[in-house]
Amino acid sequence: MKEKIKVVQNLLAEKGLYSGAIDGVFGPATLAGLNQVPGMNQNLPQVRKVTTMIQIGAREKGFNSGEIDGMWGPQTQFAFEELVYLQKFGKVRDPWRPEEITPMNRWPKQNTAAFHEFYGLRAQNLVTVPVPYEMKIAWDMRYRARKITCHTKVAGSLIRVLENVKNIYGESEIDRLALNRFGGCFNNRLMRGGTQWSTHSWGIALDFDPARNQLTWGRNQAAFAHPVYNDWWRCWEEEGWVSLGRRRNYDWMHVQAAEV
Ligand SMILES: [Zn+2]
Known part of the structure; x- marks a missing residue:
């Protein structure tokens, strides 16, 4: 979960919605940032907000994250790994098929x-x-x-x-x-x-x-x-x-x- 929070914090920071540490800790600032994301369903439990943010962030970067529903599945997992790679190396992973x-x-x-x-x-x-x-x-x-x-x-x-x-x-x-x-x-x-x-x-x-x-x-x-x-x-x-x-x-x- 910590790595997911870090990815979310990075995504929020890019949007100017979070300025705290990228520490993987889900605190009030991270939650406040999530609640300001356009399209975020405020009623979702926190864990689904995190998933939703990853899905939105992935889609914005051109990765196919499937439906934006806050539910973790294989497509979200794939998109998440692409995001981790992008944030770590600053470039999109080559499509090595x-x-x-x-x-x-x-x-x-x-x-x-x-x-x-x-x-x-x-x-x-x-x-x-x-x-x-x-x-x-x-x-x-x-x-x-x-x-x-x-x-x-x-x-x-x-x-x-x-x-x-x-x-x-x-x-x-x-x-x-x-x-x-x-x-x-x-x-x-x-x-x-x-x-x-x-x-x-x-x-x-x-x-x-x-x-x-x-x-x-x-x-x-x-x-x-x-x-x-x-x-x-x-x-x-x-x-x-x-x-x-x-x-x-x-x-x-x-x-x-x-x-x-
Ligand atoms: Zn063999």
């Missing part, structure tokens, strides 16, 4: 002749490379890894991705957002729930934070579907890696150097 990114690489499509020609046999052409930040082994967090075994043809790209992630988020955010919860790369096995070989068998797929991004979960449940991970996905997608979550809305833990 997979279809709007032009990747540097195009990886071959899985289960095609081109794929097999490019990557060769399963469990061959592997290399173990040092990674830019320490990974925690997701299934047993006491264990750490500073190296990943992958296909030689994806190693350079993988390191570039992780270096970009480190530059953008920094190590403490990487840890807080569980971007270092490593669920594995090379693993010579069939697809879970399938009869074809998993792209893990060539060492061209990685899983991250499997506990919070379970195989059958969609974007309403998967942690990595949250907008805070947009930069994470951008790093992968700029290198042409494919997220099944972003493309197909399942298996959000998984990213691979193969088209689907």
Whole structure:
């Protein structure tokens, strides 16, 4: 709630309706400011006034906040996150959607002749490379890894991705957002729930934070579907890696150097 109040205080201050501290504390000055906002329903409970202000403020900035009804829902949540970003960085967040990114690489499509020609046999052409930040082994967090075994043809790209992630988020955010919860790369096995070989068998797929991004979960449940991970996905997608979550809305833990 504190962050919402801060956003509201900033919005009110921009309108000249609040001159107190941006401290996230809902005091009389914040309430007085809210009550002066044109269109504010004076009879709403305070929490809905806060939501209404966020919806009005978002709409004024060009974000689609849905109906201005003082009710918090997914569209308001989206608009709120856009507002937080705007207030923090002074610019609108780039619309990082997979279809709007032009990747540097195009990886071959899985289960095609081109794929097999490019990557060769399963469990061959592997290399173990040092990674830019320490990974925690997701299934047993006491264990750490500073190296990943992958296909030689994806190693350079993988390191570039992780270096970009480190530059953008920094190590403490990487840890807080569980971007270092490593669920594995090379693993010579069939697809879970399938009869074809998993792209893990060539060492061209990685899983991250499997506990919070379970195989059958969609974007309403998967942690990595949250907008805070947009930069994470951008790093992968700029290198042409494919997220099944972003493309197909399942298996959000998984990213691979193969088209689907
Ligand atoms: Zn996977």
